[in-house]
Amino acid sequence: xxxxxxxxxxxxxxxxxxxxxxxxxxxxxxxxxxxxxxxxxxxxxxxxxxxxxxxxxxxxxxxxxxxxxxxxxxxxxxxxxxxxxxxxxxxxxxxxxxxxxxxxxxxxxxxxxxx
Amino acid sequence: xxxxxxxxxxxxxxxxxxxxxxxxxxxxxxxxxxxxxxxxxxxxxxxxxxxxxxxxxxxxxxxxxxxxxxxxxxxxxxxxxxxxxxxxxxxxxxxxxxxxxxxxxxxxxxxx
Numbered sequence: 001x002x003x004x005x006x007x008x009x010x011x012x013x014x015x016x017x018x019x020x021x022x023x024x025x026x027x028x029x030x031x032x033x034x035x036x037x038x039x040x041x042x043x044x045x046x047x048x049x050x051x052x053x054x055x056x057x058x059x060x061x062x063x064x065x066x067x068x069x070x071x072x073x074x075x076x077x078x079x080x081x082x083x084x085x086x087x088x089x090x091x092x093x094x095x096x097x098x099x100x101x102x103x104x105x106x107x108x109x110x111x112x113x114x115x
Numbered sequence: 116x117x118x119x120x121x122x123x124x125x126x127x128x129x130x131x132x133x134x135x136x137x138x139x140x141x142x143x144x145x146x147x148x149x150x151x152x153x154x155x156x157x158x159x160x161x162x163x164x165x166x167x168x169x170x171x172x173x174x175x176x177x178x179x180x181x182x183x184x185x186x187x188x189x190x191x192x193x194x195x196x197x198x199x200x201x202x203x204x205x206x207x208x209x210x211x212x213x214x215x216x217x218x219x220x221x222x223x224x225x226x227x
Contacts, residue, residue: 006158032212043203043219044159093158097212103149103205104215106158 003027004096006107014115015086021079021110023094030096033077034104035069038091050077084114118142121204121218130227134191138204138218141185145206145216148180150189153201153220162202163189194225 005024013019023033032051036044048064050056050071058064066088068080077096081088091111095104121138128134136150147166151159163178165171165187171178177190187206191198204218 004158034214043217046214049214091156095158099212103147103161103164105161106151109156109158111156 003105004030004094004107006094006110008110009108010111010113012113012115013084016083017114019081019084019112021081021092021094021112023077023079023096023107025075025096025105028096028098029074030077031074031099032097033071034095034097035067035077035079036093036095038093038109044093047079081112084112086114088112089114116141118216119204119206119218122221123219125222125224127224127226128194130194130196130225132194132225134189134194134198134223134225136189136191136202136204136221136223138187138206139185140187140206140216142206142208142216143182143185144208147207147209148178148187149205149215150176150178151203151205152198153203155200159203194223196225196227199224 007022035047038044047062048056048058050069052071052074056069071077093109095106097104119140150163152162153159165180168180168182175192179188201220201222203220205215207213207215
């Protein structure tokens with residue numbers, strides 16, 4: 001079964017709305033969570049890395065004030081897209097990893113559509 | 116040059132065929148090698164995971180890593196229509212808490 005749960009799976013909202021996406025690790029403690037964005041027919045683009053209890057590290061070109069990340073516990077990270085606009089429409093995917101050397105597991109993604 | 120190169124396909128094979136998917140990489144620091152399968156509108160699902168060089172088999176899937184050539188492969192035996200998906204190779208210097216570098220993905224279609 002799924003080891004990483006992502007919610008919601010689909011969001012449609014008006015321009016200017018802020019949208020929160022949750023990512024939960026279900027049966028392990030995720031010391032690190034990653035947020036990706038994926039455009040149609042393209043690979044995953046890493047947006048940011050978050051470690052529990054500390055500030056997220058953003059990739060070059062990703063606006064930290066636009067994409068707020070909170071990793072408050074070892075099982076939950078949230079991504080908030082603030083004042084979303086149509087160009088923010090995309091498929092957002094989270095993944096989680098621990099320090100045990102096992103590879104990352106991914107959530108099922110959130111399809112965000114801004115009208 | 117990209118750190119990880121993967122033929123995007125699409126690759127179309129008849130049901131029952133053996134499928135070979137490959138990636139090359141340039142960063143010799145990579146130690147962990149993964150293959151993920153992604154169905155349309157879904158997140159990537161971990162298929163195979165190998166540390167350093169060697170082979171690993173799981174059912175119809177075999178992963179091979181040749182660090183000397185910086186080349187990794189995924190073989191799918193007796194391919195099924197349900198194997199139709201995009202296959203992403205991924206690699207990192209350390210375990211799951213470190214940044215992973217992905218290939219662009221190969222789209223596979225298995226025709227009944």
